[in-house]
Amino acid sequence: MNKISFIDLKTQYSVLEQNIKNSISNVLESGQFILGPIVEEAELLLSKYTEAKNTVTVSSGTDALFVSLLALDIGPGSKVFLPSFTYTATAEVIALLQATPVFVDVDELTYNISSIDLNLKINSYKKSELNNSAIIAVDLFGQPADYPILQKIADEHGLHLISDAAQSFGGVINDMKVGKLAPITTTSFYPTKPLSCYGDGGAIFTDDNDVAKKIKSIRSHGISNDPYENIRIGTNARFDAIQAAIIINKLSIFDEELTQRRKIASIYDQELGEYVLLPRIQTEMKSAWAHYTIRTKKRNAMRKFLLENDIPTMIYYPKPMHKQIAYQNYHNHKDALPNSEMLCNEVLSLPLHPYINEDQILRITSKIKEFLKK
Numbered sequence: 001m002n003k004i005s006f007i008d009l010k011t012q013y014s015v016l017e018q019n020i021k022n023s024i025s026n027v028l029e030s031g032q033f034i035l036g037p038i039v040e041e042a043e044l045l046l047s048k049y050t051e052a053k054n055t056v057t058v059s060s061g062t063d064a065l066f067v068s069l070l071a072l073d074i075g076p077g078s079k080v081f082l083p084s085f086t087y088t089a090t091a092e093v094i095a096l097l098q099a100t101p102v103f104v105d106v107d108e109l110t111y112n113i114s115s116i117d118l119n120l121k122i123n124s125y126k127k128s129e130l131n132n133s134a135i136i137a138v139d140l141f142g143q144p145a146d147y148p149i150l151q152k153i154a155d156e157h158g159l160h161l162i163s164d165a166a167q168s169f170g171g172v173i174n175d176m177k178v179g180k181l182a183p184i185t186t187t188s189f190y191p192t193k194p195l196s197c198y199g200d201g202g203a204i205f206t207d208d209n210d211v212a213k214k215i216k217s218i219r220s221h222g223i224s225n226d227p228y229e230n231i232r233i234g235t236n237a238r239f240d241a242i243q244a245a246i247i248i249n250k251l252s253i254f255d256e257e258l259t260q261r262r263k264i265a266s267i268y269d270q271e272l273g274e275y276v277l278l279p280r281i282q283t284e285m286k287s288a289w290a291h292y293t294i295r296t297k298k299r300n301a302m303r304k305f306l307l308e309n310d311i312p313t314m315i316y317y318p319k320p321m322h323k324q325i326a327y328q329n330y331h332n333h334k335d336a337l338p339n340s341e342m343l344c345n346e347v348l349s350l351p352l353h354p355y356i357n358e359d360q361i362l363r364i365t366s367k368i369k370e371f372l373k374k
């Protein structure tokens, strides 16, 4: 029996090995390691894929968020509404800029930000307190947040809208791809993400040419066209050429991989529907299936049983942000976020990657059924 991996980057490498080696060798011979023509080529291909007018690559998904907030001048006084059920990167960039993160509950079925709780949280502020404020929606596990509704809420209250699409590159709403769904979209190329490189990396997508220009300047220390003219405060968030070469190669098989991910998710759906709560994908949406995350009240015991049977699983995430020590000063602890808290106790992510085969999936689902019959 072949071993089941939670995510399998080795098999993916064996598919692309020769091309990746050639591309890396070309970069080594070019002598241009930071930004430059290969990075520009990756940006063009990413824009072509997403249909976003501009792609600016950066050094990580966290920096993609940080640079985007800097470009919007988010800082002291700004409120930034975000889901509590997310990875810490979404929240920390807000606090680093001395803006106030406002934690919002999520929908218990889609796991994404709840528009009902978002409205409640926004309405708890006076209009004058929401100057230069923003919403960061997160596309958790690969399913886009409900951007048509979120954009309406953002417009109504004069808020910026950013999509944290670290997990959802390849996701779709009504044929429109992630990268095009919000005025600014950020993604991550961390190795376990749907489109990934062999190190840290990320990108920002926007149709707004002025914002793109500002973001490009901020990622390189706030320079103008002249590299020694600093026209604003920036940082070093540049992408490197070797990682760009990896992204170009992986993009060439990305759609095939996405088809595989969707096929695997549909097998899980068919096999597990009667046994556990399945991730709910809205009808007009397609997930990028970064993770297939079920819900069960017997989560911890199920995880232990699966591990004893050589089936790796992960808990994304065990604690919501509003309960983390790091953010205790930002949350009124009388204010419960019940769905975020419940999900942290019940979610379990199952193995999902393009190279897992149907027999392996059926082994996983039969072990889950065996556990539930015990």
Ligand SMILES: Cc1ncc(COP(=O)(O)O)c(C=O)c1O
Residues within 6 Å of the ligand: 060, 061, 062, 063, 086, 087, 089, 090, 138, 164, 166, 167, 187, 188, 189, 190, 200, 201, 202
């Ligand atoms: C929702 C979310 N936002 C942001 C990030 C940060 O991306 P990176 O690890 O590339 O900095 C991640 C990565 O794990 C993430 O899952």
